[in-house]
Amino acid sequence: MDALSRRAAGRTARPATWGARARWLLEVYGARLLAVAVVGYAVYAASTLGFTPARFWRGLEHGGTFLTRLFPPDFASRWSDIQHDMLESLEIAILASVFGIAASLPLGLLAARNLMPAYVTWPVRLFISVSRSFHPVIVGILFVKAIGFGPLAGVLTLAVASVGFIGKLFTEAIEEISLKQVEAVRATGASFLNVLIFSVLPQVTARFVGFSMYQLDSNLRNSTILGIVGAGGIGGTLLAAFQRFDYEIVCAIVLVMIGLIMMGEILSEQIRKLFQ
């Protein structure tokens, strides 16, 4: 608490009971106590992990050797694999985005507490937050085990991740709309669907498009890692190149990834602008 707030708090009567006094002290000095605790824990954690300057310098030397072995990038020797798997990653990302967004629209609406009763929002919110609780790699392993290797597992994995994120963002966007506009349209005798179409959607469309484009970006990024767990895409080729110490090929793959992701960003930026 800053000096001014402490002074303001001092104007209230001294708390009578011990419990109230402790709470008062916590309120006034709580932020300082918290800062000391965080710094103390960081020092402790570094010591248990062997996080020392000497270890860090040794790591840097190793990294230097690795960097020199990355160049020049070798596009040629595995080009057909790279090309095929990169396109597969792209397809996984796009399909997962389409399915994820399509599922998130109704789910986001059902989870909005300002439009739906608690017995609807509660289970839907639970479903959305479960979809968000695991890292895509873990969900990917689950799907690979459940339905087998290949891009289908990748699509499902990223669709789940998409629901987890944009489902939540859609919900929040709907919960932030102006209910006055909704009330006015409701007052015309419009049905629930017409109220949605004419007062809720206009308020959230631009944000929905923005969120969807961010999710497409994010799916594109994540689709490059799913191959590592066998869920399709470029990740598998990348892992294989690492394991064979073909660092020139690793470099080529990483460069192609950067190109793809940048293209995705430019494209999604353009689409976002269109809906502003």
Add this chain to the structure above:
Amino acid sequence: MGGVTLEVQDLTKCYTADRPVLRGVSLRLDSEGITIVIGPSGAGKSTLLRCINRLVEPTSGRILFQGTDLVTLRGQMLRERRRRIGMVFQEFNLVERLSVIENLLSGRLGYVSPWRAWLRKFPETDIVRAFELLDQLGLSEFAAKRADALSGGQRQRVGIGRALMQEPELLLADEPTSSLDPKTSVEIMETMASLARQRHIPVMVNMHDVNLAKRFADRIVGMTEGRVVFDGKADDLTTDELSTIYGGEEWMR
């Protein structure tokens, strides 16, 4: 014309169990004329208005609109009555990202299917009427503008237009001038009064401004603490009556 459009009987509303906002309000509205409800903030004016078209659920009492008790209606039946009651709001409540003409046509949403609403395929007669109304409101050149690009007075005229697009048989206005400057307030009241008279529909308006109320009201209803304490012509509204409604007299000097 003649007869009773609206009859409110012994209406009560409690948002929390022990603090009633409306304490047994009874009121009859004839099928024409402007009734202005005045009273201090918190008197229950806004709640009364919102109970009439059931934007707020009354706790008890009856609201007879053209002989049907609205309080018992649900779903489709309620919407079919509600679409005959137009409403104008203090903060206009236009859908800001939609165009002016779309806002006007949203007054017809009680009559079109979601599919047509989605595609903006309103019946041709509705569209023609919307543009006519826009001309009458002096907003022809703004048809394609987004509602949030308009000034306060213009927005409120769109709000009136939206309500009239419903072809209402009763018009409710919840402090329609409270967000506007004095000159625009008079213009808005004039617009609303003349359009309602043309269409022979009764209007019920909530208002803070006593002088503005006296100027436009055929009838004034005074409310205090959830009760009607005055009901009569503007000329009968004496200093005594005003001090009953608002409490004290210093503010009148």
